[in-house]
Amino acid sequence: xxxxxxxxxxxxxxxxxxxxxxxxxxxxxxxxxxxxxxxxxxxxxxxxxxxxxxxxxxxxxxxxxxxxxxxxxxxxxxxxxxxxxxxxxxxxxxxxxxx
Amino acid sequence: xxxxxxxxxxxxxxxxxxxxxxxxxxxxxxxxxxxxxxxxxxxxxxxxxxxxxxxxxxxxxxxxxxxxxxxxxxxxxxxxxxxxxxxxxxxxxxxxxxxxxxxxxxxxxxxxxxxxxxxxxxxxxxxxxxxxxxxxxxxxxxxxxxxxxxxxxxxxxxxxxxxxxxxxxxxxxxxxxxxxxxxxxxxxxxxxxxxxxxxxxxxxxxxxxxxxxxxxxxxxxxxxxxxxxxxxxxxxxxxxxxxxxxxxxxxxxxxxxxxxxxxxxxxxxxxxxxxxxxxxxxxxxxxxxxxxxxxxxxxxxxxxxxxxxxxxxxxxxxxxxxxxxxxxxxxxxxxxxxxxxxxxxxxxxxxxxxxxxxxxxxxxxxxxxxxxxxxxxxxxxxxxxxxxxxxxxxxxxxxxxxxxxxxxxxxxxxxxxxxxxxxxxxxxxxxxxxxxxxxxxxxxxxxxxxxxxxxxxxxxxx
Numbered sequence: 243x244x245x246x247x248x249x250x251x252x253x254x255x256x257x258x259x260x261x262x263x264x265x266x267x268x269x270x271x272x273x274x275x276x277x278x279x280x281x282x283x284x285x286x287x288x289x290x291x292x293x294x295x296x297x298x299x300x301x302x303x304x305x306x307x308x309x310x311x312x313x314x315x316x317x318x319x320x321x322x323x324x325x326x327x328x329x330x331x332x333x334x335x336x337x338x339x340x341x
Numbered sequence: 342x343x344x345x346x347x348x349x350x351x352x353x354x355x356x357x358x359x360x361x362x363x364x365x366x367x368x369x370x371x372x373x374x375x376x377x378x379x380x381x382x383x384x385x386x387x388x389x390x391x392x393x394x395x396x397x398x399x400x401x402x403x404x405x406x407x408x409x410x411x412x413x414x415x416x417x418x419x420x421x422x423x424x425x426x427x428x429x430x431x432x433x434x435x436x437x438x439x440x441x442x443x444x445x446x447x448x449x450x451x452x453x454x455x456x457x458x459x460x461x462x463x464x465x466x467x468x469x470x471x472x473x474x475x476x477x478x479x480x481x482x483x484x485x486x487x488x489x490x491x492x493x494x495x496x497x498x499x500x501x502x503x504x505x506x507x508x509x510x511x512x513x514x515x516x517x518x519x520x521x522x523x524x525x526x527x528x529x530x531x532x533x534x535x536x537x538x539x540x541x542x543x544x545x546x547x548x549x550x551x552x553x554x555x556x557x558x559x560x561x562x563x564x565x566x567x568x569x570x571x572x573x574x575x576x577x578x579x580x581x582x583x584x585x586x587x588x589x590x591x592x593x594x595x596x597x598x599x600x601x602x603x604x605x606x607x608x609x610x611x612x613x614x615x616x617x618x619x620x621x622x623x624x625x626x627x628x629x630x631x632x633x634x635x636x637x638x639x640x641x642x643x644x645x646x647x648x649x650x651x652x653x654x655x656x657x658x659x660x661x662x663x664x665x666x667x668x669x670x671x672x673x674x675x676x677x678x679x680x681x682x683x684x685x686x687x688x689x690x691x692x693x694x695x696x697x698x699x700x701x702x703x704x705x706x707x708x709x710x711x712x713x714x715x716x717x718x719x720x721x722x723x724x725x726x727x728x729x730x731x732x733x734x735x736x737x738x739x740x741x742x743x744x745x746x747x748x749x750x751x752x753x754x755x756x757x758x759x760x761x762x763x764x765x766x767x768x769x770x771x772x773x774x775x776x777x778x779x780x781x782x783x784x785x786x787x788x789x790x791x792x793x794x795x796x797x798x799x800x801x802x803x
Binding site for chain 1: 379380381382383384476478581584585588589590591592593594595642643645688690692698699700701702703704705727729775776777778781
C-alpha cells in the first residue's frame, strides 16, 4: 500500500481568505489516469472532516492534475486559524493511503 | 498588439535586474506590477500597512521608475502597499515624488483611490446592492461600521481611466491582480479573452516559468491570443508551467470572476514556440451584468499576548494532552475569580508546536478511533499560548496568569515541582491588535467610477 505523497506531488494554498485549494500533480498521463480512479473525494473529505459534497473536484487531464477546492475550516487570520496560507494541508493529504 | 512587461509578482519581492534590462530593450508598451493582495491575512488591511519594508519598496520602485524613463512607456502598480488603502497610495505617491525630485524628472502621475467609507457600503447594503459570494459570510450594519478599512477591487475600467488621462505613472489602490495588466490591451482593442488570460498567467511574474525567482516576463497580446516569454537567461516558459499557473491560488481552474465578467479558459490551447515562449489561444471573456466590484474589509477582534514554553521532559511530552487541558481549566478558573472578565471576554489557546499546531484536529492520529496511523512523538514540544482579549492590558494580565502554570504545572499533584523552558524574559510577548476579514461580497455599481476616485498631478521636470 502506498500513500498519495509517494505517487504524486501535492501542494496546497489559500485561494482568497475563504478557500483552500489543493493541486495533485502526477508524473504522466498514465499515473494521472490511475490516480483519478484510486483517489476518491471521500478520502479527502474524511481527512478534512467535510462531507464530499462540500469539496469541488477537478480532473485536469492536459496537466495530469487533480484539484480539490473547499471552504477553509476557519477564515484566514481568524483567531482560531492555525495556518495563514493553508500550507500544511498538503502534507496531511499526502499521507492518505491509496488502495 | 500590446507588449506588457511584468517585472515580478509583487513590488518588494525582488527580480533579476539583467532580465528587467532585457525587457526594457524589447520596447514594452507598458510596465505593470502588483503591490499586494489579501494573501498574508487581515492585519495589513486592518492596520492599513504594507508587508514589505519601505526601504525595499522604495529601492525597487526607483529602479522601475528608471526603467519607465528608458522605455518611454507608462508604469502602473496595483494594490499599492499590500492592502491598497488610500493611505498606501499616498505613501507611494510621496516616495515617487521624492525619487523624481532627486532626479529632476517630471511625469504625469495618476492616483486611483479605492478605499470605501462605511457609509457608502452601508447604503449599498440597505439598497440590496451587496451580493454575497460563496461561502456566504454574515454581515450587518454593525460589522460594516466596525471595519478599520474597506477597499473595493478596481478592474480594468478604473485603471483604464487613469491611462486614458495620459498618466505616465499610475499608482492604484486595491485592484484585482489582473486589472493592471489587462487594462491597456483592452483599451487598444486586443482580444478580451486573451487580455484577461494573459493577465492571469503573468500576474505573479515568472511564477509561470521554470525559474520563478527571476521575476520578469513579457506578454504580447493581439487580436487572436497571446505569447508569454521570460526575460531572464536560462529560463523558459513551457506549456506545463504556463497552464499550471491557472491553478495557482485559484479555486476553479477554468473560470476567473472579474469586475464586469468571467474569464473562461476551458477551451484554451497552449503551444510551445521558439526561445522558451508559449503561445495561448482560445480563452473566452463573458461579460456579466450588473457590473460589480469585490469588497474587502477588516475589523479589530481584540488584542493578543502570547507566551511560548518548551516542554522537553519525555513524560510531559507523552502526557501533553492532559497537561494542556489541566492548565487551561485551572487558568480559566483563576481568571474568572481574580478579574472582572467573564468567560466571553477572553480566548486562550494552547498550540502544541511539534505535535499539531498547524493542523489541529485534522492532524494524523487525532481521531481516537483511527488506530492505523499513530501520531509520532517528538522529543520536545513548544507550547504557544495565545491570549485574545478586548484590551492589550487585559490580554497581557491574563497571559501573566498563565506564567506560573506554564513554568511549573505538575502532571500529578504529589510529584516534585517541575520546571519548563521559557526562551524569553519577560515570557509574554504583546502582539498588538488582532484583525479579521469582514466581507465576502461584491458591490453592484451603476457606473464603474462611482466608488473610486482619480487624482492627476503633473510633476514638472527641473
